[in-house]
Amino acid sequence: MIAGKSVLAVIPARGGSKGVPRKNIRAVAGKPLIAWTIEEAKRSRFIDRLVLSSEDPEIIAVAREWGCEVPFVRPSELSRDDTPGIAPVLHAIEALPGYDYVVLLQPTSPLRTAADIDACITLCVTGKSSTCVSVTEPDKSPYWMFTRDQEERLCPLMDNVELKARRQDLPTVFALNGAVYVGDCAALVRQRSFIVSDTVSYVMNRRSSIDIDSEMDLLISELFLLNPALGA
Helix, strand or coil: CECCECEEEEEECCCCCCCCCCHHHCEECCEEHHHHHHHHHHHCCCCCEEEEECCCHHHHHHHHHCCCECCCCCCHHHCCCCCCCCHHHHHHHHHCCCCCEEEECCCCCCCCCHHHHHHHHHHHHHCCCCEEEEEECCCCCHHHCEEECCCCCEEECCCCCCCCCCHHHCCCCCEEEEEEEEEEHHHHHHHCCCCCCCCEEEECCCCCCCCCCCHHHHHHHHHHHHCCCCCC
């Protein structure tokens, strides 16, 4: 609880991962991937209840083993490849009413900490914003990015922008890192998105922002998890 407001945290973990099969329960630095998120969420000062949203029996069993509550099985229609990311959150809010704020914690961010979670919650609640999301500075600036036309010619991604030769001359930009999403439950049900006009952001470093989407991401995460001082 924070400032008299109750907080529900939801870990979404469906079984149909394509890029890295069964990644949510893959062993990473001696633990199932999902365990890293469960442990940090349980260290949060503000989360009142932590639950899993999954349709997969094996993921459910592993989550329970690591101390995460599983009050429901996610409906199969909310577990497809094309299911919007907000859908499991809205389902959890409906299934577990009475909370003021909800926190979405994807299990693919094993280096996100309880401090990151609590900072996002604090920003959302004390900043009087309906949502807060975590971001990071991307490795490559969109000002140096291109698309290609049918003749394979480069077309600048950013229209009408002069190409700068030095990175220092480029505007600072931020990208969603997928680690923490916080929202006022009532506003989220109305808006059906964490990204709205009054969304505030919490900046995380690149190390903590690693998102598991490939086998290489798994290896890099394991390297950092086994060597906490590395890249800190």
